[in-house]
Amino acid sequence: MKGSEADVCPDSAQRKIIHVDMDCFYAAIETRDFPHLTGQPIAVGGQPNKRGVVATCNYEARAFGVHSAMPMSQAIKKCPQLIIQPVRMAVYQQVSKGIQAIFKRYTDTIQPLSLDEAFLDVTGSVHHHGSATLIAQAIRHDIYQEHHLAASAGIAPNKFLAKIASDWNKPNGQFVVTPDAIDDFVRGLPVKNIYGVGKVTAEKMKGLGLNTCFDLQQLSLRQLQTHFGTFGGSLHRLCRGIDDRPVRTSSTRKSVSVEDTFLHDLPSIEACMPVVERLFDSLVTRHKKSMSKKQQDIKSLYVKVRFSDFKTTTAQTTHNKLSIERFKALIVKAWNRQQMPVRLLGLGIQYHDQATGQQELQFEE
Template sequence: MYSFGGVVRKIIHIDADCFFAALEMRDAPHLRDLPIAVGGSSNGRGVISTCNYPARKFGIRSAMAAAHALRLCPDLILRPHRFEVYRQASKAMKAIFYDYTDLVEPLSLDEAFLDVSAVSRCDGSATRIAEEIRARVFSEVGITCSAGVANNKFLAKVASDWQKPNGITVITPEQNDAFSRALPVAKLSGVGKVTAAKLASMGLYSCADVRECGLEVLLKRFGKFGVRLHERAYGRDDRPVLPSRERLSIGVEHTYDHDLPSGACIAQLPALLGELRGRITKAQASAKITKLFVKVKFSDFVSTTVERRCTVLDDAGYVELLKQAMARSSLKIRLLGVGVKVVGDSVGVQLALF
């Protein structure tokens, strides 16, 4: 059980259900039972940002190419982004969160951690606070959200996804060990397809397997990340809820209507870098640059990123990085991105909307 100053930690993770799509259905109720997705484009290019649950029955998922989504569901209704609507809804949700605690850590427009350890409202019950917040979001914003309640951030986030949509899962301190032991490794933060495959090659499929493997083996195979794997396998996470988030990167990316041959990509850099400069200036981050990076997504949807240390924007440097990235595949390119890594500045800015 985690405690600070004698106070038992009570962490809530709130996550809106299919946020963009939920707001589209709120404003156009006749779409509620139809498969809809937000993102993509009228010609099927681009990527799905999110979709509602009727669309998910066809296998459609976030980050899927719109063209592929339309093949899975020809009747899919593609809606364009309405970012101002999403921002206003996000602002309304956060206003509700701050009614309960100042310790709110936004993760994106539609999710956040709340530390309610010292909150006396609802008789100090984190479960009742989470239920009250969910009811208010539905009443005041017009969408549903799911919640996870636990004594640390890792388990609270896992729990919020446990009974989606419109559900709540509470993990008491007494349940931590059994709950985390049974988790598949894919539920651990930082474990993507590549790491999951490495773990599988070691015969590690669940947190119980990771526990039995032992810290020494994990350190040898994964370095420092092995420590985090070991801690999460035991359901441990002592990270505090941070009311302001550090900005770590600023970027611009674009998906093209037609896949580009490598020879045409360098010509796209000036426009991308022009937009990037504008964003860096707006964020007042010109003096905080530590690295440059280029992202390339090939026609088979495999992405690669190349970066280098640098404290100023360097057009020639981006050309070299792009050449290195393109050399990793002979396929045409559907997406280009450029960006910078910056020194954390503890500003409350979220970079989800490139």
């Protein structure tokens, strides 16, 4: 019987959560399928002359400063010998299904985050004498034996710590945070490791002299809320290693979006409008497809604009219906911040969280 959210959230100190994260997933599959690429810097994504971006890259490419979401034209400048492999999504999806099947041998309580990572709750598991550490080792062994791919894992009493721990011994390693080690583990964590802390918030924290979770612990809940609004509540919990969110087995979609990167920059706001209309039609189609699976209420509409200098801005409004006029107004608002040629436009919908009785983390940005 599959666990529900109600029965997979015991006392957080007793939970056993594993975060499995595949190492350079797309790039690793390319190297596996094309062995002559082994040891060479590889990026998976679009071609630089077509405004392509890096979907992922291997560690050899990262050594040159290449990273995900980087324009491929920049990646080539950083690493002239970079080998660009096209995205083979059907292959990656098939491999991901095989890895999901391995997870199901050990628990039914699985929350996929993407094709290459997932949370697993193994609390009360009978496998490997109930040892989450041994279960994680077994999962990683099975993935390597059956798919010839490396995975890293983090093991901890909650999702926040497990996700951080999975990065600790990358690649092809794992790290355990036991309940009695939480205080020491979080004390030295950089603030950038906290969910929701992006560049803007990190800079604000730096200006306040807040560099680690220990620094945040010195501020009261009220002080954190004064500086960071509703996000202060999440910061107060997470900087102490507290995270009560269950591993969710449901796959409720939180948002739907569409975007397009242009071969030639759009020179003006007027040139953007026909594209907004085209993207709106695509978004309506995706929204209807999402609704056919599960009815959800729209919470807000948002847009993304990336300018010719690669700076990106977003704008959002609370509205419960799809509206081309609202999207156009948001695009104008976003474009007016820089008034430069545009290389990418995106439109999106955020849905209301249908979960009941579960406090979600608040994001400041």
